[in-house]
Amino acid sequence: MKTRIHKGILSACAIALLLGLAEAGHAQEPAQRFPLSPGIVVDRSQGTLFVMDAPRGVAQPASVAVGGITALQLQTGEVLWQESSAIQPLEVTTNNLLMSVARSTRDDGNNLPLIVMDEKTGEINRRILIPLEPGVTYSPVGNSQIQLRAAGNEAFLTWQFESVDPYQALPTGTLDNPILDGGRNEIPPAATNAGDNTSRKGMFRINLESGETQQIDDVEATNIPELAATDAADVTERHLPNVSLPQYLSADGRHVVAKERTKGAEYRYLMRVFDRESRQQIGEFPSNEAYVPFYVETFGDSRQIVLETPSAFELQGGQFVEVPRQVRVMDLATGEQIWSRRIAEREFRGQIPP
Numbered sequence: 494m495k496t497r498i499h500k501g502i503l504s505a506c507a508i509a510l511l512l513g514l515a516e517a518g519h520a521q522e523p524a525q526r527f528p529l530s531p532g533i534v535v536d537r538s539q540g541t542l543f544v545m546d547a548p549r550g551v552a553q554p555a556s557v558a559v560g561g562i563t564a565l566q567l568q569t570g571e572v573l574w575q576e577s578s579a580i581q582p583l584e585v586t587t588n589n590l591l592m593s594v595a596r597s598t599r600d601d602g603n604n605l606p607l608i609v610m611d612e613k614t615g616e617i618n619r620r621i622l623i624p625l626e627p628g629v630t631y632s633p634v635g636n637s638q639i640q641l642r643a644a645g646n647e648a649f650l651t652w653q654f655e656s657v658d659p660y661q662a663l664p665t666g667t668l669d670n671p672i673l674d675g676g677r678n679e680i681p682p683a684a685t686n687a688g689d690n691t692s693r694k695g696m697f698r699i700n701l702e703s704g705e706t707q708q709i710d711d712v713e714a715t716n717i718p719e720l721a722a723t724d725a726a727d728v729t730e731r732h733l734p735n736v737s738l739p740q741y742l743s744a745d746g747r748h749v750v751a752k753e754r755t756k757g758a759e760y761r762y763l764m765r766v767f768d769r770e771s772r773q774q775i776g777e778f779p780s781n782e783a784y785v786p787f788y789v790e791t792f793g794d795s796r797q798i799v800l801e802t803p804s805a806f807e808l809q810g811g812q813f814v815e816v817p818r819q820v821r822v823m824d825l826a827t828g829e830q831i832w833s834r835r836i837a838e839r840e841f842r843g844q845i846p847p
Contacts, residue, residue, distance in 0.1 A: 524745040526585040530786035530801045532837060533820055534582040534591070535744070536612060537790065540567045542799070543582040543591060543612070544820055545837045546575070560837065562593055564615060567799070568792050570822065570832030574615035578608070583641040584648070585612055590701065592641060592648060595620060603627060605652070609701060621704045623697055629654045646701050653694040733772050738765070743788040748775075752783060766798065766825060776825030781805060789825065796825040804838060 525538040532545030541564055548560035561577035579593040586592065595606035604622035611618060629652075638653045698707045732740050738751035751765045760779035766789065767774050775789070778798060787800035799822050806813045821833040 524747075526587070527745050527788075528584070529744045529788060529799065529820075532581050533786075533801055534585055535567075535788065535799070536585045537567070539589070539612065541565065541573065541612065542567050542820065543585070543593075544834065545581045547817065547835045547837045561596075562591075562615075563834075564612070565820075565834065567790060567822070568797075570834060576610065576615045576617070578617070579610065583607075583639070584643050586643040586648070586701070587645075589613060590618065592643065594639075603629070607650075607699075619701075619704050621699060621706065623650060623652075623699075623706060624708075625652070626654070626693060626695070629693065643701070648699040648701060649696065650699060651694065651696045653692065733767055733769070735772055736765075736767060741784060744786055745788045748787075748789050750787065752780075755779075776828075778823055778825070778828050790822075797831060798823050798825050801836075 526534075526536045528534050529542075534543040535541075536543070544563050544565060546560040546563040561575055562579040562582055563575045564573040565571065566573055578596050580596050581594040583592045583594065589612045591610045591612040593608050593610060595608040597606055601622060603626075604624050607621045607623060608617050609619040609621065610616060638651075640651045642649045696709050698709050699705075733749055733751070736749070736751045738753055740749050740751045742749060747769055749767045749769055751767060753763045753765060755761060755763055758779070760781050762780045762783060764778050764780050764785075765774055766776045766778070775796060776798070780802075782803065782805065785800045785802055787798055790797050790799055799820070802816075802819050802821055804816065804818045806815050817835045818838050819833050819835050822831045823829065824831060
């Protein structure tokens with residue numbers, strides 16, 4: 494039995510990437526750098542995937558420990574580099590810098606540590622401390638939110654902290670259904686049973702060259718063009734009118750998945766993938782989850798779907814086997830898996846403490 498619990502912890506459950514505003518009347522170029530889901534960041538211009546890696550040699554999937562950040566070659570899954578002092582990738586900037594949450598030390602005090610890294614080598618260029626309010630601490634597991642948006646030599650970080658009575662367990666499935674908005678993953682605040690819940694938030698401007706930080710308020714933020722919405726289209730324009738099935742967007746906004754419930758199959762859903770521009774189906778894949786973060790990558794004449802699958806029980810050989818959270822790459826034409834890698838959990842899954 495799985496039970497999820499959250500107690501006064503700030504965690505990264507929503508990460509947004511700002512790619513700049515398109516000229517009025519012109520279509521945006523395909524996104525090159527974007528988060529696939531919390532803890533997974535894509536840079537398709539370099540053919541690289543950055544993941545919040547699971548600790549190697551640790552029993553899975555109950556552990557929520559993070560082994561560090563691993564850079565993977567998108568086409569093959571080959572490990573390019575690993576950095577244990579970083580625990581969660583947040584964003585890749587246009588000048589090839591990877592911004593990540595760092596592993597905390599005693600000297601950090603009540604601050605959120607960030608590190609700026611060379612995305613090609615993993616070399617750490619700078620460490621930045623973001624001051625948090627008293628009582629707010631950080632973990633990559635939980636239900637509060639962090640957003641990081643980069644533009645030029647600046648980045649803008651916003652956080653929202655939610656404190657929940659530790660003895661009020663989150664309902665099963667609370668975090669299983671993220672909502673996509675404009676190609677960015679957003680997870681709605683979890684509904685809980687009656688308890689002592691509080692919410693706080695803050696925003697910072699970060700100079701990536703000097704490492705200086707400045708706290709800003711909501712009024713000041715409204716005057717910053719880099720924080721403007723990048724997709725003002727009505728939500729109905731993001732769905733295909735010629736497809737009647739429930740739909741959701743890819744992480745880069747270029748494709749749509751229409752999910753069809755199956756009967757008598759080994760899997761619950763058949764996910765049909767459509768190109769948004771042509772409105773034509775380009776492939777399909779099976780899934781036991783109603784929602785999986787995904788996007789479609791092209792290598793030559795081959796289309797591959799890159800997706801994250803959460804921890805779940807799967808029927809294998811007539812028995813239910815618990816499979817950990819993974820990033821998977823599949824051939825969209827054949828449905829065959831090309832490579833996969835276990836990554837760190839982002840939900841606490843265990844017994845409620847006494």
